[in-house]
Amino acid sequence: MRVETLIIGAGFGGLGSAIRLQHAGHHDFVILERASEVGGTWRDNQYPGAACDIPSNLYSFSFAPNPEWTRTYSGSAEILDYVKRLVRDHHLLPKVRFGQNVSELRFHASEAEWEVRTDGGDVYRARSVILASGALANPGYPNIEGIERFAGHRIHSARWDHGYDFAGKRVAVIGTGASAVQIIPELVKMAGFVKVFQRTPGWVLPRADRATGERARSLFRRSPEAQAAARKAMFWIHESMALGVIWSSPLTRVIERVAAAHLQKQVKDGWLRRQLTPNYRVGCKRILLSNTYYPALQAPNCKLLTWPIVKFTERGLVTAEGVEHQFDCVVFATGFDVHKTSTVFPIIGLDGRVLGEEWKKGSQAYKSMNVSGYPNLHFILGPNSGPGHNSALVYMESQIDFAVQGVRAVTEGGLRTLDVRPEAQRRYNEQLQRRLAKTNWSSGCKSWYLTEDGYNATMYPGFATQYARGLRRLRLEDYQTTAVR
Amino acid sequence: MAQVDLDKMLVKIKATQWGLGDVDWDAPGADMIGPEQWPKLKAFMADVMWVEHVGARGFAALARTAPTETLREIYTYFQAEEQRHANAEMALMRRWGMLDGDELPEPNVNLRLVIAWLDKYADELPFYVLGATIPMLEVALDGALCRFLLDTVDDPVCHAVFDLINGDEARHLAVGFSVMEHQCDDVDTLGLLKMCAPALHPRTLLGGLVYVPLLSKMRDNLIELGLPEHKLIDAMARFGKNGGRTPNGRRNPYFLLARRHARRFSDRNDKSYHVPANLAVRVTAHIPRWALPPVPSWVKELTWKPVS
Numbered sequence: 001m002r003v004e005t006l007i008i009g010a011g012f013g014g015l016g017s018a019i020r021l022q023h024a025g026h027h028d029f030v031i032l033e034r035a036s037e038v039g040g041t042w043r044d045n046q047y048p049g050a051a052c053d054i055p056s057n058l059y060s061f062s063f064a065p066n067p068e069w070t071r072t073y074s075g076s077a078e079i080l081d082y083v084k085r086l087v088r089d090h091h092l093l094p095k096v097r098f099g100q101n102v103s104e105l106r107f108h109a110s111e112a113e114w115e116v117r118t119d120g121g122d123v124y125r126a127r128s129v130i131l132a133s134g135a136l137a138n139p140g141y142p143n144i145e146g147i148e149r150f151a152g153h154r155i156h157s158a159r160w161d162h163g164y165d166f167a168g169k170r171v172a173v174i175g176t177g178a179s180a181v182q183i184i185p186e187l188v189k190m191a192g193f194v195k196v197f198q199r200t201p202g203w204v205l206p207r208a209d210r211a212t213g214e215r216a217r218s219l220f221r222r223s224p225e226a227q228a229a230a231r232k233a234m235f236w237i238h239e240s241m242a243l244g245v246i247w248s249s250p251l252t253r254v255i256e257r258v259a260a261a262h263l264q265k266q267v268k269d270g271w272l273r274r275q276l277t278p279n280y281r282v283g284c285k286r287i288l289l290s291n292t293y294y295p296a297l298q299a300p301n302c303k304l305l306t307w308p309i310v311k312f313t314e315r316g317l318v319t320a321e322g323v324e325h326q327f328d329c330v331v332f333a334t335g336f337d338v339h340k341t342s343t344v345f346p347i348i349g350l351d352g353r354v355l356g357e358e359w360k361k362g363s364q365a366y367k368s369m370n371v372s373g374y375p376n377l378h379f380i381l382g383p384n385s386g387p388g389h390n391s392a393l394v395y396m397e398s399q400i401d402f403a404v405q406g407v408r409a410v411t412e413g414g415l416r417t418l419d420v421r422p423e424a425q426r427r428y429n430e431q432l433q434r435r436l437a438k439t440n441w442s443s444g445c446k447s448w449y450l451t452e453d454g455y456n457a458t459m460y461p462g463f464a465t466q467y468a469r470g471l472r473r474l475r476l477e478d479y480q481t482t483a484v485r
Numbered sequence: 486m487a488q489v490d491l492d493k494m495l496v497k498i499k500a501t502q503w504g505l506g507d508v509d510w511d512a513p514g515a516d517m518i519g520p521e522q523w524p525k526l527k528a529f530m531a532d533v534m535w536v537e538h539v540g541a542r543g544f545a546a547l548a549r550t551a552p553t554e555t556l557r558e559i560y561t562y563f564q565a566e567e568q569r570h571a572n573a574e575m576a577l578m579r580r581w582g583m584l585d586g587d588e589l590p591e592p593n594v595n596l597r598l599v600i601a602w603l604d605k606y607a608d609e610l611p612f613y614v615l616g617a618t619i620p621m622l623e624v625a626l627d628g629a630l631c632r633f634l635l636d637t638v639d640d641p642v643c644h645a646v647f648d649l650i651n652g653d654e655a656r657h658l659a660v661g662f663s664v665m666e667h668q669c670d671d672v673d674t675l676g677l678l679k680m681c682a683p684a685l686h687p688r689t690l691l692g693g694l695v696y697v698p699l700l701s702k703m704r705d706n707l708i709e710l711g712l713p714e715h716k717l718i719d720a721m722a723r724f725g726k727n728g729g730r731t732p733n734g735r736r737n738p739y740f741l742l743a744r745r746h747a748r749r750f751s752d753r754n755d756k757s758y759h760v761p762a763n764l765a766v767r768v769t770a771h772i773p774r775w776a777l778p779p780v781p782s783w784v785k786e787l788t789w790k791p792v793s
Binding site: 269270271272274279307308310311318319320321322323324325326444446 | 499502503504505506549554557561562565566568569572573604608781782783786788790791792793
């Protein structure tokens, strides 16, 4: 099958790209989706308690506002409904090819076309590709000896088993990150006994979550301007947090004090409080939001363990204090396999270049969007596009509009190929890494933002406004182009 | 002391972990403890177990204050390993019928005071203060107490357990001495003076006040059990010798302080040390239990059970 533009992934990134392509009058595209449903991360992360850490008014597209959000921070089911509504409202379903798991992307210079192969043997050809396969798409498992040995039930937070009955069960939760702090309070309500295995505690801030009243919803229905204003206010509140979250400043100390006061208020035992107190600067790792996590850890049927895990056995886990902890079920709240030094599937560019090889020491791109040697390929949530303080969808909107500009330069601008210049990419990344070195992410903790060598391939060291400004206009002078013959 | 590659050491530490489940606690030999040995051994084991547990809390503090990620991770393992030793020693006590049910051996008053002090102040101490004190205690524990125990107890399970424990302790000492030596790398005289300043802080002085009688109390218990005092003195001398092998090691003010303390502790004729220390043991023995600070919850983590 041949189309003008191919979009990979039917999550927020892919569907948002499709909508904006339509807005630009571009309808010759297809979306490839590996699953049988749209939704991406929000389809996969349906564990009990799953919700977004960014207010829903901000964690949604500005071009597709939803006046019906029922809470400040909506749960994953409601977010998934919103994604499905995007598909309905923009008539995207006929454009999506389900069950198409891409196995290879290869650029053919002679035809200036990308060839996209799926593991089912289907082949697609397109002049432009928007790669929106998601940064947090594949479950990540910890590297623990004998993980395959455990004979009990295993569940990953991103692949929840809704059929498993937790009643009376002994459950281990491995990990204490963003998913874990949402799952644990729910598990404690359901399971017999929950043991939480923590390697590093996170900074936890109170979560100002409340139901959105009918009056506010009705106002947003009647006046999209009012909702846009509310969104703008939330945007600027989050934007100002960058001053404390991304860089070390007096605001960083204030955030740390708020988190410490939250811990002090919710946890009375001194030793438990010590175990839950981070030993690194706030912002270095992802900040957690929860009012229910600390109380759940102190429930009579819950226990926090901070001993290093040695190995899995058939019946549980041995920790370094010498005890085997036995379980019926292990829940892996261990996040995602984030591709910082490789690609999800082989991407072969000009002259047979393999992107995974070039990214071995850490992925990089020009403005997180394009990589030299891989023409007409646009990344959504590509390298160094992650925010630590604001909505990922704000960043994504800028990326989508930038990608649409790139697609249009090919379809309407008379270009055959649009390939970022290596020197532009190098300049951009040198400056980016210099700026990253001064951020809290580089202040000494281990996090999934960094590679094993400490290279930051994930985060953008600046304000969302700064990032958006950089993507407002496609600077053709930074690209090598070839015209249609 | 050879230089230790800490990254390789961390790999080794991870590869040499063991659990209580690796020991056959029901193997024959438990009856090899004689009736007159039994009460003394019970007191001895309780002391050893508590010292290991207190050591775990010390390592927990080092895991916070250590200057590098690798060292922090190493100390996180060492904390757990000390806890494992305490757990294994409890399991031995249970094997020998020294514990009823889930009962914890009673810590003596001096231990209670050290536990309370560690709980309150250990995390605030500069890295190099505990970095020098812990190796000294470990040398005493490894070089005198454990060897003595193996000389007097015939139970093969006890020997098997202490083989495992001593393997861990050897790594603790290697890291401890190496770190002590490197603390003075590139430190000028002013830097050394700055390092000394925290020794005069009231919390450090208070720490000394609870630590000195504990050491004397334990020595008394050991001698009562039959440990020849020269074994303890030899172990302390080994600390001075091993810690002072390199010029940088000999410049570390906390090593010098710990070595000086070890020498004075070893010299029974040093009246200006022993008279007040022994007096402190006698005075603290009169502190009523109710007046002692509450036991922190980390103490409740101890268990003799291989499976939870």
